Amino acid sequence: MSELSINTTQNVKINFIAASIGERLGAYFIDASVKIAYILVVWFVFFYWLKVGVLMDGLDSWSARALMSLFAIPLMFYSLTLESIFEGQSIGKILLKIKVVKIDGYQAGFGDYLIRWFFGIIDFFIPIIYGLVALITVISSKKAQRLGDMAAGTAVITLKNNINISHTILEDIGTSYVPTYPLVIKLSDNDMRIIKETFNKAADKNDYEIISKLVAKIESVTGIKNQSGNNSDFIRVVLKDYNFYTQNM
Incomplete structure (x- = not known):
């Protein structure tokens, strides 16, 4: 773990411990598990129990895509929504006790989470090298930042009590x-x-x-x-x- 020093606008120096690769990967896989659980629930409730799949057979292609997109919205905006609600934490981050913070000492806001979410397309969803960009930038960055963090001016820290x-x-x-x-x-x-x-x-x-x-x-x-x-x-x-x-x- 590396120490992250944040100088606030009041010239107060705050020291944090940057979240480790293991903690960030752990939170990522927990969040991925939550998304998979959502997909299974949607499939069972809507396509198996309520027979939505049968109804879709009678829809034109655009209507069918619109309905599928509706079900996909929670997956698309999962991290953005939860980090905005829980001030820098998703379910995985809450369980692993890590959090997104601004490196200027301010509380990160919706705009910062939006930038992180947008750059997640590059960090995690480039075909063939899924997540490799994020992994490389976190390892090589002095402040353990992925591209989304660099663009938003944020970092991910551990909330575990390492202070005596x-x-x-x-x-x-x-x-x-x-x-x-x-x-x-x-x-x-x-x-x-x-x-x-x-x-x-x-x-x-x-x-x-x-x-x-x-x-x-x-x-x-x-x-x-x-x-x-x-x-x-x-x-x-x-x-x-x-x-x-x-x-x-």
Whole structure:
């Protein structure tokens, strides 16, 4: 799976995980199964039970084609209709927990789904190489996009929870936790996110110089003085203190 970074118009960076080839294929085959089930139901109800096939024998060719086209409409507009109703999801996508989103941070709209649906003719329905175009473009694209996604400015992401507490500014603190540095409230959520990300990366690489500079920056901005004597412990306490005060404000 590849990470997909979306920069919104408010200059906020949102990270998603692009849906894998397996997830997209799984959703495709589930949707195909739904369409096949529809065809079987239509055949049984209308052509076997209600004898529509017998009635069609008395129709001219244009009328017969019009009637067949009427039955085919749900198949033709299946993905467009469901993605518009369920905000980027078909039955297959719902079951596989993947979704179509705009890469500019906005909610995809009907026009975007329409473009994806239209380009589906190229992606999936070229004779002999059915679906090969979509498969190649998804694999080769940096954002795992098929042609329809590229044209619509969309991508398909996974909704499965791949985030744990280490990816956020949250820290595990017990109910009996006693804070040390009240002045941490001078910092913002974004400050804490940057501090935590920088600290974690530096700690993984044993980059004590970066950690020391980070401590100096925290002290200069907040007026806090490191009382622990250990830079890493100091930053951990700052993170927990910030969580304590902001959760109880």
